[in-house]
Amino acid sequence: MVDVNGIRLHIAEQGTGPLVVLLHGFPESWHSWHRQFGPLADAGFRVVAPDQRGYGRSDHPDAVDAYTILHLVGDVVGLIRALGEEQAYVVGHDWGAPVAWHTALLRPDMVRAVAGLSVPPPFRGAQPPLAAMDEMYGGRFYWNYFERPGVADAEFAQDTRTTLRKFFHWGSGDAPHAGEGRQPLVDADRGWLVDMEDPEVLPAWFTEDDLDALTESFSRGFTGPLNWYRNIDRNWELTAAWHGARVTRPALYIYGDRDVVPAFPGTPELIGQLPGLMPNLWRKPLKLAGCGHWTQQERPDEVNTALIEFLEAHS
Template sequence: MNGVRLHIAEQGDGPLVVLLHGFPESWHSWHRQFGPLTEAGFRVVAPDQRGYGRSDRPDDVDAYSILHLVGDVVGLIQALGEEKAYVVGHDWGAPVAWHTALLRPDMVLGVAGLSVPPPFRGTQPPLAAMDKRFGGRFYWNYFNRTGVADAEFARDVRTTLRKFFSSASGSASETGEVKQPLIEPGQGWLASMPDPEVLPEWFTEDDLDALTESFSEGFTGALNWYRNLDRNWELTAPWHGAVVSRPALYIYGDRDLVPAFPGTPELIERLPALMPSLWREPLKLPGCGHWTQQERPDEVNAALIEFLRAGA
């Protein structure tokens, strides 16, 4: 299947729903969606995407382009014996879902993205743009340095993940202020993240155990996704100006750092006009941070089920 083997979690019968996780996560990030979606009459499949968990981890950085990632979804749908599916993604999984709908609309019944809005290709490579805007301090540029973030995050996997999930949670900020994820010169990304004594209410020690195990072989495969950002910009040139035409849903938290990236708030405001296929106006979850479907499973599940049933 597209040259890689993917580990999946699967449950239920009915129209296929593929759930795509983000960084630094695994299929487990969707465990609160399996029961409600299967009870609503859907067949739910969540893979560990390439470079993650128990799925294959190609050595070549170039093997993590958006075309490879979309190819994995296409191959997965076909390997499951289906011709079409609903595709839902969070964080990095959202661009994969959006691009699957953009590049293969014939295979997508509907698409939903959490945290990351639909793709509208910019006029310059994203790594270069962020490097210029923030003087190399933006986390994408830090991740792009071969072996650097890999070593920092692998030094103590459990602590790395505990810091990530706590600091980007909606409960991390009493004021709701969202700051740009910048790394100060000479420091790693974890340096500015507090190590919490207590995990967020929605994130248990069992969740942390499962996630820690999934990164037992390190973070390089996952980080290679970021190292293809400029290459993805080049590869998607034929679709510049193209718009996702399949029925679409977008959900995000008002304390999520991603929707606060430069230019993104303005894009979200314009989405209903830019995307006629948008099923409803973007659903903003008050007090929700980056880990949308884990922090607010009830609201996310309700919105997904309503969306999926509308097209089933």
């Protein structure tokens, strides 16, 4: 347990050497990186993965506005310092990717290099994102569903293990309709889980032990993690000063060709433009064939190889 930014974060740690901070996404925990610890540590790095605020054994602030992007970046900055370091490599997946990208954007002095999995670098749009999605999909985009206080919280907490099993199957490259450009739309009256398939057998990369660990980490419910989504428009307001800014630190972007996130409106075009928009993008975005949303879990060997090459190239 580490005290940072006014809260306590639970971390997992392995290895010695330059610090690499691994930031998980939704609905996950530090455990989503368990296949990265050994290889990165063996390559000569000190690997630290926190349960981010609102998750697992870390603190779960009650206030919705305690989960803004400035709080989340502040947690990373505080963690780096609490670990006795001045700089770190910062790597994020899903929601952890925007936290990693924004840490490099807001505090480039503390970031040796940055990598994002699934979610590409942030380029602030002209209007608040929740309002844009509400207008585009009539309030059915999952961000808008999550925005409703207590609704998704209650649905997901009815049977935590089943919720997580469905989510991991739905978002994986193994799902029947993965990679078909589908958008995550929700009928708010019926909820999201009712239309998600419940697999009889888990994929080889996500075992029953993995599901046990993840289920235990959500014993305090889903409200903290969902509060991240409830700050999407607030984050847009708070980052006005960085409108048009670019991540200038060395950067790596990895995504799966069957991941739903890179198919979000405007995202395929953004990914195609990244080499021209990112002055220090390492090589070109790495697209993993057959990989869904859970990038580092579905393709650990390919992700580990790419991360180690990237980190060593910028050591």
